Amino acid sequence: MRKGLTSVLSESAARLYEQLIVSGGLSLEDHPDLGTTAECRELIDKGFARERHVGTPKLIPVEPIRAIDNAILVRQRALLDQYQYLLRLRDEMQVLQQTYEASANPSADINELVRIVSEPAEVSALSVELALSAHSDVASLETEHSSRPRKPENARVLPAELVERGVRFRNIYSRAALELDGAGEMLQASIRSGWICRVYPDLPMKMVLVDKRAALVPLGPTGMEGALLVRAPVIVATLSRYFELLWAGAVPVDNESAKIPPEQDQVLRLVMTGMTDGAIARHLGVSERTVRRHVSALQEALNVNNRVTLAVAAVRQGWVD
Template structure:
């Protein structure tokens, strides 16, 4: 039996269809039980077989190319029905959400924009739910503050379909966070799960951002003492802008090892030869401002404040 058929037919129906194709058809007189078998009904309903009553009644196969076209049309109709069901469900949930907010003791407009959460389990669950619902981006900041030592098994993994639908998963770690036991292994597992990770010298807080529509802000260092669930567009946009500034100034890491972006690596290597910013800019075909931005990011990542110590720190870290 060809494995491909089992993707659209049951195993029994796939076997019967292949038998029909090989034989050219089966007599309903010689096989009286055939008419009432579920696999026969399945083949007829899905357009893989038909009953012919010209002369002796037969169950005959539909040409494979047409049968597959029939199966595709049925699947397309099913997908359309499912999509329409989801649209109706979304509209119904929106109406229920409005009713829920109207019944809230808080003013609906305030409850919609900012919510204080103190239940640890609820905060963790909301973080996961937000990530699963992402349409374009999930962004987070991770500091060295944990309520308990990080367990690699707690690495944030999301179902493969989240990544497959094009959602970008980005995480920035403070340098101190990567120095905690277990953190490097947790980071490696996160990278394998689809996260792109970077490191920044110091971060003021943890943060979870989803698209341009929601954010979780901690009320304490670990983020589990309490959190603000923010949906105010102006605040979320400001937090998104802050995250992007940090992202541009942070250094990529791959499985716990610092991995410079190609242009950062080129700037660093040319800087170590003694070239000026202007010469580096001409050599790479970029602006002097871009060169200075890369140098500043490298200094921040290595926690140095001048180019002399930058060179020594880059060698010490094995970047060159």
């Protein structure tokens, strides 16, 4: 067995791939259990093999130059992400150090720096009040936990005076939040209102952060169980850096700059968040068959065989940020 393959494949999958190369493919009729083995799924998922159902169903190898090139691209992308993470971590350290050195007077009243807000109505009012006081940036996290149903009329409309002031409004949704009924329509209404929206696989909490000077952090899942109003510079700086790290790794969901048809662009961006075909179909209000057709068209256009390499190739092609 070639040692290079085992750096990207398990030993058993590497042996199966070499067997496919030598034989030109294995009949799924002669090997009925082959398609369900872990080795087979690994080869398909990583772009080293594919099932062919024209004529006799077979598991056939993807041309080595393409398969290994895709594996190299995936590894390069992972290394780049790790490097960028380390750079962001260093930047975070520098910001925190500066905040630490210029922190508020230790004798300041602690109630001015951190305050507990327990009434749901006050939490809602304070969230609006903070946003209205923004001078440059409003950043928020949105999870699947909510006290209100997802409806387009519940989308947060941006005040005209803030838009004219040039305040930027950014929101990160958890993937689960977009899979709820009505979430797709509410998301599109938010985007039309002026929000810049992205999706992250999983978020631990809601949050509202204004101008890197104040943050509203919930005490419970929905945010209506109470919240902390935080103005302590060190804590706000930490929450701000946390948001920026999430923002850098989140997937944009608007298609204003799409380089492919809007419906394919929407599917591609949701594929990159890790959503299944079923979840994407529910989110967009289409059939799973339609989603699979779009995914197949995207894979064919980029000359790839699976979702992993589809994401890498789409980034390399400049179809998504």
